Amino acid sequence: MEQQFDSATLGMWVFLLTEIMFFGGMFCAYMIYRSMYSEAFASTSQYMNPKFGAMNTAVLIVSSLTMALGVRAARMGQQKALQMFLIFTMIFGLAFLVIKGFEYHEHWVDMKVPLFGGHWDYSEAPQFARQAQIMFCFYFFMTGFHALHMVVGVGLMTTILIMARRGVFSKAYFTPVEISGLYWHFVDIVWIFLFPLLYLIGRTKQLI
C-alpha cells in the first residue's frame, strides 16, 4: 500500500512536471513577445481588471487552503471534515470561474476579443493594435487553458467527493485525495504567475 501511495504521488509529481512544461511553453512565448513589444503590451493594461484578477487570486488561494485542510482531514480519517472541505474547495473553484466569466464578458463588450478574426477594436491606440492583438491572444489562451484545468479540477473534486461519501477513504487509504490535492495546488500556482504577468504589466496605472 505504501508503495502504491509513493508510486501514485511520484506519478502525480511527474505529471505536474509535464504541466509545468506545457504552461511553460506559453509563458516563454508570452515573455518573448512582451520583451519585443513592451510598449504595446503595456498599453493593454487599461483593459485588464486587476481588481478581478486580485480577487481571483485570493479566491484560489483560499481554495488551496481548504484543499490542504481536506487532504489533512482525509489523512486523519475525518470523513465529515473531508467532505466539507471538498465542497468549499469546489465552491471557490466555481467562484473563480464565474469571475473569469464576468471578465471575459467585459472584454467582449470592450471589443478586445481577437478571435474569429473579429470583435477587435484598438482604435484608441492604433499604433499598437497589431501587437496588442498578440497580447490578447495570449491572455485568452493562457487564462483559457488555465480555466480548462480548473474545470477538470472541479470534476476531479466531484469524483473525490462522491468517493468520500461512499466511505472509500480512511486513514489507511486516501491516495486519490492526496494526488487530486497536488493537482489543485498546481493549478493555483499557474494562476499565481498569470496574475502579475497578465494584469499588472506596464506603467503605473490608477488601479483603484
Next chain:
Amino acid sequence: MHSIPSVRTYVIVWAILTIMTFVTFYVAQINLGQWNVVIALLIAFFKMSLVIFFFMNLKAESPLTKLFAAGGFFWMALLLGQTFIDYVSRNWMPLGKMW
C-alpha cells in the same frame, strides 16, 4: 506515511499568501520602471514556494520527489533562457545582421 503540517501552519501560510497578493497589487501602482516586473515575479516565486512546500507538502517528501519538482522549473528555465539568448543577442554586433 510522512508528517503533515498542522492546521495552524496552513492558516498562517494562507494568510501570508493573501497578504503577498495585496502587496503585489499595490506595488504595481508604484512606478519602478523595469523593476515592477522583477518584484512581481519575485513575489510570485515566493508564493509558489509556500504553496509547494506547505500545501503540497514537498517539505516532507523524499529527495527524489524534490528533485523532480526542481527539475521541472529548471527545465522551463532552459526553455526560456536558451530562447532568449537568441532575441537578446540579435542586435549585438553588425556581424549578426549579415545573415
Next chain:
Amino acid sequence: MSTALQDPRVVESPNYLNQEYGWRSWLFTKDHKRIAVLYIISITVMFFIGGLFAGLIRLELLTPQGDLVNSDTYNKFFTMHGIVMVFFFLIPSIPATLGNFFVPMMIGAKDLAFPRINLLSWYIYIAGAIFALAAIVLGGVDTGWTFYTPFSSTYSNTFVITAAVGVFIAGFSSILTGLNFIVTVHKMRAPGMTWGRLPLFVWANYATSLIQVLGTPVVAITLALVGLERAFHIGIFDPAIGGDPILFQHMFWFYSHPAVYIMILPGMGVISELVTCFSRKAVFGYPFIAASSLGIAIIGFLVWGHHMFVTGMSMYASLYFSLLTMLVAVPSAIKVFNWTATMFRGSISFDTPMLYAFGFIGLFTIGGLTGLFLATLGVDVHVTDTYFVVAHFHYVMVGGMVLAYLGGMHFWWPKITGRMYPEGWGRFAALLVFAGFNLTFFPQFITGYLGQPRRYHAYAPEFQVLNVMSSAGASVLGLGYVIPLIYFLWSLKYGPIAGNNPWRAKGLEWETTSPPPTFNFEKTPVVTEEAYAYAGQSTHEKVELT
C-alpha cells in the same frame, strides 16, 4: 496465437497469450505484455504507411523532372512520410513495444506502475493515429513534418489542423508511457535489483522517459497555438501582425531535437543487450554507458538551435548551439567505444540480432559523424536543406534506430511469442536491409553535398544517376522489411517452439517461460548477481527465486 495448442506434440504452459481469449481480453487488458503486442501491431501498420509515402517519394525522384506528381502533391508525400514515421513509428517504437514488454520483466516486476494508464496510452495513440490517417485520407498536409509557420498557420490549404491534432494527441500517449516508466523504475524494482544492476536497456528507456516527459508538452502547446492561429486567424506566428516565425521554430525544436534522442536512446539500449549476449561478455564500462544515456537526455535539450542556423537566429545563439551540439556527440561516442570494447576478445556469434547490432554500430557512427559536419556552423550553411541532412538523419534513424528495433524484435521474438523465426531468412533479410539501406542513402550524402535541395520534387539532371541508385536501394530496403514481416507471421504458426532461453542470455526476462506467464514470475525474483554476468561465470544460474 492459439495455434500451438493444435500441435499435439506440445503441452503449452499457461502464459499471457493463452490465459484468456477473445477481443475483450485484448482490448481491455491491463497486462503490459499484451499492450506491447497491441503496440507492435499498430506501429507496424503505421510503419508501412510511412514506407508507402517513402516509396512514392523515391518513385518521383527517379527522374529529374517533376513528372510523376505536381509539387503540391509531392509536398504532401514527404510531409506524410515524416509525420507518420516520426510521430507514429519512431517515437513510440521501442519504448511502447519492447520497453513495455521487457522493462517490468527486467526489473523483476509484475507489471508497470500504472497498468490502466498504459492501456490508456495505447488508446490515445490509436486516437492520434486516426486523426493522422484522416488527414491523409482527406487530402493530406503539405507543410513538412516540421509545420513551419506562417505557411502552416496561415497559408497552407491542406488539413493542417487535423494532422496537428493527431500529433498533439499522440504526444500524450508518449508522455504517459514516459511517466509510467519513470515511476516503475523508481518504485518497482525487485529486491537486489539496484540501479547499478539494471540492464542497460532499462537505463536507456528511463533516460528516454525523462525526455518524453520534459519535452513533449512543449511541442503540444506549440502545435496547439498553430492550430488556434489557423482556426481563429489570430497572429502569434503571423508576421503580418507582429508574430515571429522563428519563435515557432524555437518552441518546435525545443522538443523535436530531444525527440530524436527519444528515438535513438532505446535503440542504443537494445544494442547494449545484443552486443553483450552475442559476445558472451559483460559489457565494458557499464557506468559510462548508463551515465551516457542520461547525458544524452540532458545535453539533448541544449542544442536545438542547430536546426535554425540559417533562419535569422542571432549569430551568438548559433555559436552557443553549435558548441553544445559538439558536446552531445561525446556520450554517443562513449557508447560506441564501449560496445566495441565489449566485443573485443568476446566470443562472437553472427545470429540475426547480432547482424543488426553490427549494422547499427557502423551506420550510427556514420550518421553521428555527419551530424558533427552539420553542427559545424560553416559547413551547415552549405549543406542545410540539402540531401546531406536527409542522409544524415536517415543514417541515424533508419541505420540506427530501425536496425536496433529489428535486432531487438529478432532477439526477443522467441520470448514474446514462444516461437523461433527462421534464422537463415533472418540473416538474409538483415543483409538485404543493410545493403538496401546504404544503396538508398549513401548517394544522398553525395548529391546533398553537391547541392541537391531537399523537399523538391525535381532536381538538376546531373544528379539522376545517384538518385536512381537511391531509388533502387529503396526497393531493396523495402524488400528487406517485408521479408521479416512474412516470416515473423509464419513463425507464429510454424516456427519451432523456443525454450525459455534460446540465446542463453543473462537477464531476468530469460528466467521465465517463453511466452511468459501473465504475472511474469512464479515468485518475485531476488537478484544477487550483476548485470551481464557472462564471461567467467559458471553455468549455474545465480539468480535465486524465493
